[in-house]
Amino acid sequence: MHSSPSPNGSEPDSPRRIALTALGALGVVYGDIGTSPLYALRECFHGPHAIDASAANVLGVLSLFFWALIIVISMKYLAFVMRADNRGEGGMLALMALVMHRTPGGNPGRNRQVLVWMALFGAGLIYGDGVITPAVSVLSATEGLNVATHVFEPYVVPLTLVILIGLFLVQSRGTAGIGKIFGPVMLLWFGTIATLGMRSILAYPDVLRAVWPGYAVEFFLHNGVHGFLLLAVVILVITGGEALYADMGHFGRKPIRLAWFAVALPALLLNYFGQGALLLRDPTAENPFYQLAPPPLLYPLVALATLAASIASQALISGAFSLTRQAIQLGYSPRMEVVHTSEAEEGQIYLPGLNRAMLVGVVVLVLTFRSSSALAAAYGMATTAAMSITTVLSYVVARERWKMSRAVVLPMTAVFLAIDLSFLGANVVKVPDGGWFPLTLGLIIFTLMTTWKRGRELLAQRMRAAALSIEALLESFGEHPPTRVPGTAIFMTGNSEIAPTALLHNLKHNKVLHEQTVLLTIQTLDVPHVPASERVEVESLELGLKRVYARYGFMDDPSVPDILKRMREAGLQFNLMGTSFFLGRETLIVTKKPGMAQWREAIFVWMSHNARSATAFFRIPPNRVVEMGTQVEL
Incomplete structure (x- = not known):
């Protein structure tokens, strides 16, 4: 579906490869923002917070669209x-x-924790x-059928549900096959909307005056609070910025x-300005996107829009999968089943x-809201908060990692942030x-x-308090040597500093x-990937004990077969059939001990029960696993 940067972190420099990768990016990255013309301008003049489609308002809104795309996305x-x-x-x-x-x-610890909480909430919003x-996206695409005839109106929601259910059902097959058509289809989509807009x-070139920012200023001066609240609709133009x-x-x-x-x-600007030109000629146009098309092309355009909307949805579904894998690896989510759908990617x-x-x-959203206009009220809130x-x-990273001067980075x-918060403030009324x-x-x-992260920390503290250090264990072997098998x-x-509970039980x-x-x-390190050659480190202890560290990035999938292979390369010799894996299985008990509220402890216990087993997650041969249980009071 896409090409990755070269392993050393540098980006491919071949013009042909850059062009092909850009085509792939067009299909995956720009699906969301690329389908915004379906509903963005329509909602400004015919949605719940609509304003009159006067010439001044149309030019003002187009000016806002133009500068939102330039400042927020481009800059x-x-x-x-x-x-x-x-x-x-x-x-x-x-x-x-x-x-x-x-x-x-860097900032003091408390400020650092607040930043982490902000990032986690932003991830939740995504x-x-x-x-x-x-x-x-799919609702707004299928609603194009209503432009041709209202006969299809009763079938819009059922058709949308069929498309969406089909989209989620094919996820198990992976995007490797259908991914090859993403780029070309989106290239056709952008070419089509650009042509319609042009x-x-x-037919009405006067619309190009809207690039002058003065029209946006006049729009706010003329419409006051209503104009400000319309930013809640303007945000629809730049949804998908986080996907970039x-x-x-x-x-x-x-x-x-x-x-x-x-x-x-260029395609988005041409289409938005084309819709604006249509509204300047005919302020009563209720669905300016579809009304740009000549009548014979309406049904093909609905089909192409539905396909483009499905691709936009695919990008966000895949993004949610990647985000969840990162959360698992960083310790913010229980283990879940992760299936690789491509050997190459x-x-x-x-x-x-x-x-x-x-x-x-x-499905619940579609059945509850039933129209893209109603859903647009829910849309935008997550985007604006995540963008803020x-x-x-990014400011913190610019100051700490890039060492940028405060005089440069703060004003920028x-x-x-002022733009982000303006969009966020306008969206508050849509809550x-x-x-x-x-x-x-x-x-x-x-x-x-946060409950999972804190629960795991609390569990580690409780286990550590009752644990025996490796050094103390080795000393005890000197006094009472165990029977070797x-x-x-x-x-x-x-x-790695304390003796595993399973070892003590054994x-x-x-x-x-x-x-x-x-x-x-x-x-799991705070980097995306750890090179295979650096993943495993072996340390020899007394009495033939070995301490092994297996290090992975938050975009890697830990795998015991991979670790065993690296252990052999590091000099450890063993026969898999003569190897047993001992795992600890904790039975968690909610208590009133300080550390976490009881309701959060109950959630943590529930999440632990539903987490995927370590055997399956780390791909340990199940017939070689021995589990040792212990009770832990939280």
Whole structure:
């Protein structure tokens, strides 16, 4: 589906490869923002917060559209935020990992924690966006049938549900096959909307005056509060900005920038200005996007729009999968089943549990709101809040990682944040009409993420308090040598300094120690990938014990077969059939002990029960696993 940057982190320099990668980026990255013309301008003049389609208002709105695309997308995301990459990877959690990585002169710990919480809430909001976007995009595309005839009106919602259910059902097959058509289809889409827009502009070229920012200023002066509140609709033009950043690791900066400035931006501007020219000629036009098309082309345009909307949805669904894998690796989510759908592309993954949850959310949204205009009220809230958080975190990275002068970076980010907060403030009025949905979903996911992280920390503290250090264990062997038995035992432990509970239980109940005993600790670093040659480190202890560190990035998938291979390369010899894996299984008990509220402890216990087993997640041969249970009071 896409090409990755070269392994050393540099982006491919071949013009042909950059062009092909840009075509892939066009299909994946720009699907969301590319389908905004379906509903953005229509909502300004015919939505719940509509204004009169007077010439001054049309030019003012188009001026706002133009400068939103230039300042927010072109300048903020493509020129500034995309510099904040974590070894080539972008996105909210990659940005959080950069902020978590303390540097000299960084903020105090409390401020750092607030920034992490902001990033986690932003990640939760992105899930909300991922549920709303498929619903609003496909609904707005199928509503084009109503432009031809109202006969299809009763079938719009059922048809939308069929398309969306089909879209989620094919996720298990992966995007490798259908991904090949994403770029060409979106290129056809952008070419089509650009042509339709140009045709309308040529009939009324006076619309191009809207590039002058004075029309946007006059719009606010004339419409006052109502004009400000219309920003809640203008935000629809730039939804998908976060996708540019999140998919940077898949494509690299150059192809994403090329696809934007060469294809997506010109096509979007031509189409928006073409719709504006139509409204200047006919202020009563209710669906200016579809009314740009000659009648014979309406049905083909609906079909192409539906396909483009499905592609836009696919990008956000895939983004949610990647975001969840990062959350698992960074310790903010329980283990979930991660299925790789492509042998060639590591980033193509499928999470069955998350896919089912998102499908339920999308179906409920469509059945609840039933029209793209109603759903537009829910849309935008998640985007504006996430964009504001990205600006704040990017400022911290610019100051700490890039060592940019405050005199340079503060005014620039202040302008970006002022725009973000203006959009956010305008969206606040939409909270009762649907904006509550992404906020509620974001808050729920934030609570689950922080509860899991805190619960794991609390569990580690409780285990450490009752644990025996490796040094003390080795000393006890000197006084009371254990009976040695042939074979290899691998004990998995989250803390390499203390003896695993499973090892102590094995010594207590079986009273034996294997000839080769390995203490395996799997660590996730705050970088996207760890080179295969640097993943495994072996340290020899007394009495033949080995301490093994397996290090992975938050975009890598830890795998015991991979670790065993690296262990052999490091000199450890063992026969898999003579190797046993000992795992600890904790039974968690909610208590009133200080550390976490009881309701959060109950949530943590529930999440632990539903987490995927370590055996399945780390791909340990199940017939070689021995589990040792213990009770832990939280």
